[in-house]
Amino acid sequence: MEQAQDNAKKFSSQDLERLANNVPEVLYSATLTPDPRIVFFTTNATDLTGYGVDELISGWSDIIEPKDISRYNKTFERCQKTGKPCSVEYRINTKDEMTKEILDRVHPVFDDKGQVVGVDGMIMDITERKMIQDELEKNQMFQTLGKLGAGISHEINTPIQFISDNIHFLTDSLKQVFSLRDMYTALRDRAVGSSETLSADDFKPVIEAEAEADIDFLTDEIPKALEQSLEGMNRVLGIVTAMRDFSHIDDRSKSLADINKAMESTIVILRNELKYVAEVKTNFDPNLPMVMCSMDEISQVCMNLLINAAHSIDDVIEKGTDQRGVITVTTSSEGGRVIISISDTGAGIADDVREKIFEPFFTTKETGKGTGQGLAFARSIILEKHNGDIELDTEVGKGTTFRICLPIESEELPEK
Ligand SMILES: Nc1ncnc2c1ncn2[C@@H]1O[C@H](COP(=O)(O)OP(=O)(O)O)[C@@H](O)[C@H]1O
Ligand SMILES: [Mg+2]
CATH class of the missing domain: 3.30.450.20 (PAS domain)
Known part of the structure; x- marks a missing residue:
């Protein structure tokens, strides 16, 4: 001593x-x-x-x-x-x-x-650390999109499948309709081209063929098949457009963005990921102002929050039932800020966990499901790059609401 x-x-x-x-x-x-x-x-x-x-x-x-x-x-x-x-x-x-x-x-x-x-x-x-962090963030985006790939292709595959079935049906139906037309043409030529008088017997094969083709059924079903196919096409188009909105992963510059549209695209991309655990309700402010932001990064952040919400609901719903939770996405504006709120009816976050959720690599999930980078990324994007805020309310057993607050007009992004 x-x-x-x-x-x-x-x-x-x-x-x-x-x-x-x-x-x-x-x-x-x-x-x-x-x-x-x-x-x-x-x-x-x-x-x-x-x-x-x-x-x-x-x-x-x-x-x-x-x-x-x-x-x-x-x-x-x-x-x-x-x-x-x-x-x-x-x-x-x-x-x-x-x-x-x-x-x-x-x-x-x-x-x-x-x-x-x-x-x-x-x-x-921290120049070097920033560079590594940057790479990690980029990777994180690719990782999420990569993981979603299977779900997205499923989403595209389902409508393509029924469009394809419908086209087969239409092909078969048209074959029958054309062969009927041929029979009618032959009868017409006999009636018009010669002085032959046709008897009821002459019409018999046509009537039989018509019965077999079930023309009433075709008359009902063909327009339906066409309508359904168009609907399927629109679904595929919607997904492809949403994917395109997401494909400028590397474009991190700020521009004026329509947050509602971006949220819609994000939900479309995540549909397959979310639909088994939750119903997604949206409540978008139709008068939401455009926001100066790096939309790809904001979308990525929202994607992370939505996936977290789904995971949390997945933890509380009874397996083997068709029970689902609810995820509510709301947009609003207030005092020069736009607020995106994502609420879930999941497990909620206990106090001791809540303290750590924004730390890089903090996760309560098994490997493969969580990497603990989602909220650290969100924090870096929203707070540091956009001068915004992330707020949350949570109650164990009830669920969690994350709110992303973005200044409508913000300073330019740090140059990359
Ligand atoms: N909506 C939510 N409900 C409950 N817990 C959540 C929610 N969002 C995040 N968490 C908690 O925060 C932790 C960190 O989240 P995140 O950074 O996205 O990493 P990861 O999802 O990979 O675990 C999660 O492991 C989870 O414990
Ligand atoms: Mg996460």
């Missing part, structure tokens, strides 16, 4: 400084009053940025990517207001014109009255 105290005494402020400069992360300190101002950087800030410490102290915010600056400032405000540690990710432009992704963790410093007067911070270069 004494030895330990001795050792501690020997650790001088010089040692502390060396330690601070030697850890891979950049440490800094800032005062918040009257204005936020950085007063100290460890020397490794130069390794990170190429600029000298003095330049950085006076001009850190000048090297922050302009599009990220408001997010950066908001974090300081939040830390000051709440007195709690906060973190923010943003990009900086280094002296040799590279863009680096930064994770900045901000810890409040209090005066003796308990007011937040400054912050101590730690800056980490």
Whole structure:
């Protein structure tokens, strides 16, 4: 014990400084009053940025990517207001014109009255981590679509199957109708072309053939078969269109998007996945404003939430019965935001699980069913890339509602 105290005494402020400069992360300190101002950087800030410490102290915010600056400032405000540690990710432009992704963790410093007067911070270069995360996200999308492939082809196969049956039926029917027509033509030629008088007996084969063909039945069934085939074609078309809406997986730029239409497509694609466990009810706001967003990513997030809802319902419905739950998808707008809400009548989420659900790779599902990436992805897309929010209400035994809130107009996406 004494030895330990001795050792501690020997650790001088010089040692502390060396330690601070030697850890891979950049440490800094800032005062918040009257204005936020950085007063100290460890020397490794130069390794990170190429600029000298003095330049950085006076001009850190000048090297922050302009599009990220408001997010950066908001974090300081939040830390000051709440007195709690906060973190923010943003990009900086280094002296040799590279863009680096930064994770900045901000810890409040209090005066003796308990007011937040400054912050101590730690800056980490997460450029590489971001790249890996990006790849994972891309993979995640492909994985989901891959898994859905079987279901989607089933969805297309069913109408194709009955269209094909109908075409066989129509072919057979037409053969009979044409052969009847031939018989009638022959009779007509005999009646018109010669002076022959036809007797009832001459009509006998035609009447028999007509009875065999069951013309009344055909008259009823042919229009039905045609109508049903057209319906099937429309279903296939709907699925193919929805697939096409989903096929720009790599297009992550923002544009004005019709959320209702996107939700409809997402539900079409998931139909086979959902139909055995739940009835899907939709309640779309017909006056929903268009939203500036990366629609493919939002659709992917909603897809994840819908699959989660289905899994959760699957856990509570009695197997071997045709019992199903309900998934309700609602869109609405309020206070400059559009809200997509996805409710399920599933198992709900217990408190100890709820704390962890947004962590990457956290899953309560068996391997193969869950990878634990869905909600981490959702969080990254909605919060970081769209400046939105994900809220949830849940009650064990009753179900869960996830709400995605998107600002109608948002800043441009970080460039890829
Ligand atoms: N609608 C829901 N109802 C109940 N639990 C849910 C729901 N959505 C998510 N969860 C819980 O959150 C965990 C993490 O979800 P997610 O990130 O999508 O990963 P995964 O679905 O692969 O497990 C799930 O394993 C589950 O325990
Ligand atoms: Mg999931």
